[in-house]
Amino acid sequence: NAGVTQTPKFRILKIGQSMTLQCTQDMNHNYMYWYRQDPGMGLKLIYYSVGAGITDKGEVPNGYNVSRSTTEDFPLRLELAAPSQTSVYFCAGGNSGGELFFGEGSRLTVL
Amino acid sequence: GENVEQHPSTLSVQEGDSAVIKCTYSDSASNYFPWYKQELGKGPQLIIDIRSNVGEKKDQRIAVTLNKTAKHFSLHITETQPEDSAVYFCAASRTDSSYKLIFGSGTRLLVRP
Numbered sequence: 001n002a003g004v005t006q007t008p009k010f011r012i013l014k015i016g017q018s019m020t021l022q023c024t025q026d027m028n029h030n031y032m033y034w035y036r037q038d039p040g041m042g043l044k045l046i047y048y049s050v051g052a053g054i055t056d057k058g059e060v061p062n063g064y065n066v067s068r069s070t071t072e073d074f075p076l077r078l079e080l081a082a083p084s085q086t087s088v089y090f091c092a093g094g095n096s097g098g099e100l101f102f103g104e105g106s107r108l109t110v111l
Numbered sequence: 112g113e114n115v116e117q118h119p120s121t122l123s124v125q126e127g128d129s130a131v132i133k134c135t136y137s138d139s140a141s142n143y144f145p146w147y148k149q150e151l152g153k154g155p156q157l158i159i160d161i162r163s164n165v166g167e168k169k170d171q172r173i174a175v176t177l178n179k180t181a182k183h184f185s186l187h188i189t190e191t192q193p194e195d196s197a198v199y200f201c202a203a204s205r206t207d208s209s210y211k212l213i214f215g216s217g218t219r220l221l222v223r224p
Contacts, residue, residue, distance in 0.1 A: 004154075031209060040120070042200060042216040043155070050209045058211065059112070090154050098143050098210040102154025 002026055006091050006103035013081045013110045021076040021106050023091030029101070031094030032074040033058075034066065036087040037105075043090065049074055081110045113138040115203050117215025124191050125223050132218045134201035135183040141203040143210065144177060144184045149198045149217075158199075159186070162206075191222045 007022045025032065030051045035043040035058075045058030049068040063085060065077040078085060088107050092100040114137040124130050136144075142163035147155035161168045161175045161184065168175050172191075177184040188195055198219050202212040 033211075035214075040216065042117075042214040043212075045211055045213070048209060048211060056209075059213070092154070094210055098145065098160065098204070098206065099157050100145075100147075100155075100210070100212065102156070104152070104154050 004091055004093050004101055004103035006089075006106050008106060009104070010107050011109070013078075013108065015081060015083065015110060017081050018077070018079050019081065019108075021078070021089055021091070021108070023074045023076065023103060024072050025074075025091075025093040025101070026072065027093050027095075027101060028071060029093035029095055030071065032068065033092045033094065033100065034064070034074070034076045035090045035092065036060065037090060038087050046076065046089075078108075083110050086110045113141055113203055113213040115201060115213050115215040117201050117218060119218060120216065121219045121221070123221045123223060126191060126193060128191055130188045130191055130195070130220055130222075132186045132199055132201070132220075133183060134185070134203075134215050135181075136203040136213075137182070138203070138205070139179075139182065140205050143204050143206050144175070145202050145212065146173075146175060146186050147200045147202065147214075149200065151197075155200055188220075191220075193222050193224050196220055196222045 034046040047066040145160035149155040174187045201215040
């Protein structure tokens with residue numbers, strides 16, 4: 001099992017560009033999450049999903065969109081990238097007991 | 112909404128000593144409190160968790176205590192080893208909220224050989 005796989009690992013964007021961070025999991029978890037991690041600030045929840053076709057906002061959803069068409073995939077879309085979106089993004093799958101399994105992260109820089 | 116505060120932000124201990132990290136939470140309805148360890152360049156990994164129906168839980172050198180009245184919980188690591196050096200995050204959530212974890216800001220633990 002690969003667990004949670006995120007791509008790309010690194011990306012540089014220009015202000016105003018758009019991109020999609022890909023996340024896929026092979027653990028058959030219903031729950032999936034996107035967090036961003038800024039230096040010294042912990043992890044902030046962007047969006048989450050409790051199953052295919054269902055998504056909801058977290059603490060910091062502005063500037064992002066998600067979709068969950070399958071159990072396995074939970075892509076995060078950035079429209080009109082801004083310097084404030086420079087961060088490390090983590091996708092996670094969650095089991096029914098509450099344990100989150102994180103990917104290795106995607107480092108995004110917006111210049 | 113929930114707010115989790117974590118202290119200290121950095122902690123340096125001698126190998127073999129104990130380390131304690133403390134967190135407070137604001138939502139009295141929170142009932143699930145996990146701790147995650149993040150090594151450099153990796154995603155966080157669950158090391159121990161506690162639910163609000165117990166006051167303490169141990170797993171070898173790691174223990175977590177919970178005080179529901181005061182709304183705080185702590186991570187205790189005994190006999191620290193250099194491989195314990197990492198960033199540790201506490202978190203809180205309600206189990207009826209799809210386990211939307213709200214994280215503390217993290218503690219960077221350095222264990223000096």
